[in-house]
Amino acid sequence: MTPLHKTAIILAAGLGTRMKSRHPKVTHRIAGLPMLSHLINSLTPLYDRIVVVTGPDMPAITALAAPHPTLIQTERLGTAHAARAAEAQFGEGLVSIIYGDNPLLTAPIFQALIDAVSGPDAAGLALIGTHPPNPGAFGRIITEHGTAQRIIESADATEAEKAITLCNIGGFTGHAAALRTWLRSIDNHNAKAEYYLTDLVARARADGQTVRVIEAPWEQCLGVNSRAELAAAEAALQTRLRAAALAAGVTMTAPDTVFLAADTILAPDVTIEPNVMFGPGVRLAPDVTIRAFSYLEGCTIEPGAIIGPFARIRPGSLIGEGAHVGNFCEVKATHLGSKAKVNHLSYLGDASIGARTNIGAGTITCNYDGSAKHRTTIGADAFIGSDVALVAPVTVGDGAIIGAGSIITENVAADALALARARQVQKPGRARTLRQRHKQPKDQ
Secondary structure (H helix, E strand, C coil): CCCCCEEEEEECCCCCHHHCCCCCHHHCEECCEEHHHHHHHHHCCCCCEEEEEECCCCHHHHHHHCCCCEEECCCCCCHHHHHHHCHHHCCCCEEEEEECCCCCCCHHHHHHHHHHCCCCCCCCEEEEEECCCCCCCCCEEEEECCEEEEEECHHHCCHHHHCCCCEEEEEEEEEHHHHHHHHHHCCCCCCCCCCCHHHHHHHHHHCCCCEEEEECCHHHCCCCCCHHHHHHHHHHHHHHHHHHHHHCCCEECCHHHCECCCCCEECCCCEECCCCEECCCCEECCCCEECCCCEECCEEECCCCEECCCCEECCCEEECCCCEEEECCEEECCEECCCCEEEECCEEECEEECCCCEECCCCEEECECCCCECCEEECCCCEECCCCEEECCEEECCCCEECCCCEECCCECCCCEECCCCCCCCCCCHHHHHHHHHHCCCCC
């Protein structure tokens, strides 16, 4: 049997008005990733085509959706009107219509929707429901004998209907031909004079079709319409990410203080101390230790390396096996070789540091000349003294030693000792003379 072609339509035309934002709602980030990207990542393994419906003048959404196509809802007349804008993209298989402000829904929920409308016991329509702790403004799902009969929007519900706790989350899934017919029949005879996607349930029932509700945990159904709801979704996703990390063999001594990005990759036997934050694009190998109050983004940490406390690892950095980056050090676009150490108050930017090299306290690579970035290359087994400035572009050979306080502007050969500082001058007895001068009365 030929598998049905599956299309997902994401409705993402929301302006973010309640968020008091000039940015489209689905571009706001949770765990370092825009809401729209969370949904696309969950849908991609299951659907053959993903289409995003957006509003006019929203290039940020088009950029986020790429390479998936976007369609424009020219007028915001309701969710059914938005879905109708994508009708030409439905194809001839199964279609799921997803709200873009539900970023925490996972692939198993979407798979359950697909299963509900395919196979020998298929329903004509399926949707996602949940039991919120406070149903509030959610549309209520009216059921009979375990199947949905209709959805009533909160604004149109009676007090008895508002007492129902099973609420609509969306995810309407059915066969393309039926969805086209039902969408075209939806009117706007309601309190808001909008075309409600929720009316699909009544249209399907009127057509004699069974409507199945896939119940999802509330923690996956947190919609985002305000900054407070964005924070709640962040907290829920962080709880999910931490639980997954702990189950995978990661040690976190204070999990609630660790903040992960959606794409953070943590190997077993990683140890993370309190108050650590991960930006996007971090990969940690086994036996890595991240000490307290460190921030990592866009970097790879190889086995056995130790980061922090109070360290910042910026994008483009590779910290080698067994290397150490200590307190108040910043590393950016730098390869720190295996067992190399930069332990105190240093900045390494646009640099390559060889294996077992020691970087002294207060060392900086001067990588920016005001218009361009330049690289510093330091070989293996070198020793860089404290308070050294390496003015890029510059190369220091294997085994070289740089004296403390030096400003290095020229290449240093392998095994050479480089000193670039003023000669010390000593004036015997001058300190006593100066103290006596300071004790003399000042002229009135």
